[in-house]
Amino acid sequence: MRGPFRTRPAAVLSSMLMLLLYATFCRPTSAAFKDGLLPNGNFERGPKPSEMKSTVVVGKYAIPQWEISGFIEYIKSGLKQGNMLLIVPEGAFAVRLGKEASIKQRLKVVKGMYYSITFSAARTCAQDERLNVSVAPDWDVLPIQTVYSSNGWDSYAWAFQAELDVAEIVIHNPGVEEDPACGPLIDSVAIKVLYPPRATNKNLLKNGGFEEGPYVFPNTSWGVLIPPKIEDDHSPLPGWIVESLKAVKYIDSVHFSVPEGKRAVELVAGKESAIAQIAHTIPGKTYILTFSVGDASNTCEGSMIVEAFAGKETVKVPYKSMGKGGFKRALLRFRAVSTRTSVLFYSTFYTMKADASLCGPVIDDVKLLSVKNPKFAQAVRVRG
Structure with missing residues (x-):
């Protein structure tokens, strides 16, 4: 029998088989979607010793499930850099991204659905x-120079809408630092599907209880930061806009005191930490905005004030925090002047804990309803 298969050397076939095995088992493939950590999302499975030069990773696919580029270091918790001790928040390992370095993973998703990283x-x-x-x-540049927790680690959330059935998730360091070993540490990358809620006849605001939001790591106690300047169409906190220069913190009832349900928002940076939502209203009609103000039971003590704005009206709600939990209800009556009314909250003051980490008042259970009886609305006042 004549043809190419008769004369092909066995060594060539063996080489092709080895390449196929490498592509199958070494290169990162598109993993199936599941709420929680990405495959090897905590980087506990690391490079082989032959793929390391000191702490520097050598090889595009050296970290299992990840594709890397640029100057990447594999960091063990407790490593010292000069006078700095590098601590890992979960597990024993993390990665450090040098200048223009990136990590990438592909994940199977559902086209058109919303997800939060x-x-x-x-x-x-x-x-x-x-x-x-x-x-x-979709992409965003997230500032991480402000440290909100006392241990130096913060968790951040970012959202996207899938336009393909495979999402290529990339975290890239675009920094201008000359020393590549001065880049940020990254650990514990997770994903969660988002189901954007709708306004109803029981609440004209979407996600007023903040129950729909990003994945919260079960073994960390510092919450998740929703970065500044995040719009509501791709927000990890569906329905809400972070309309400020600093982040707001998404907290859960497992680690914090939450007024209602399982989730709430902590305003951690004074007037630079604000959230807003645009509600559909009828000009001339009277509305009542109700909400809870409290503290997260995270030793954040002192006099706090939450300011709420709706239409042309505003209210200041004082809250004396003992740092042990608790809340009060408040409300704001206003007459709509437009078909679109902005509802906004921020904290009047900066507040810090004893360890100098940023904190602030908690808001939750935000509801907006129209008032059928204007005489009743006229009698409504802020309640504590």
């Missing part, structure tokens, strides 16, 4: 650190 990050020796998080064609 949660990951933990820490600054090292650079001053103005930022991270570019993307799932094409």
Whole structure:
């Protein structure tokens, strides 16, 4: 029998088989979607010793399930860099992204659905650190120079709408730091599907109880930051806009005191930490905005004030926090002047805990309803 298969050497066939095995077992493939950590999302499975030069990772696919580019370090918790001790929030390992370095993973998703990415990050020796998080064609540059927790690690959330059935999740360090070993540490990358809620006849605001939101790591006690300047169409906190220069913190009832349900929002940076939502209203009609103000039982003590705005009206709600939990109800009556009314909340003051980490008042259970009886609405006042 004549043909190419008769004359092909066995060594060539063996090489092709080895390449096929490498592509099957070594290259990261598109994992199926599941709420929680991405495959090897906590980086506990690391490179082989032959794929390391000191702490630097050598090889595009050296970290299982991940594709890397640029200067990437594999960091063990407790490693010292000068006078700095590098701590990992979960497990024993994390990665450090040098200048223009990135980590990438592909995940099977459902086209058209909304998803939220949660990951933990820490600054090292650079001053103005930022991270570019993307799932094409969506991307955002998230500032991480402000540290909100006392241990130096914060968890961040970012959302996207899937335009393909495979999402290519990329975390990239676009920094200008000259020393590549001064990049941020990354650990615990997770994903969660989002189901954007709708306004109803019982609440004209969407997600007023903040129950729909990003994945919260079960073994961390510092909540999840919703970054600043996040719009509601791709918000990890569906329905809400982070309309401020600083982040707001998404907290859960497992680790914090929450006024209602399982989730709430902590305003951690004074007037620079605000959330807003646009509600559909009827001009001339009277509405009542009700909400809870409290503290997260996280030793955040002191006099706090939450300011709420709706239409042309505003209310200041004082709350004296003992740092042990608790809340009060408040409300604001207003007459709509437009078909679209902005509802906004922020904290009047900056507040810090004894360890100098940022904290603030908690808001929850936000409801907006029209009032059928204007005489009743006229008698309504702020209640504590």
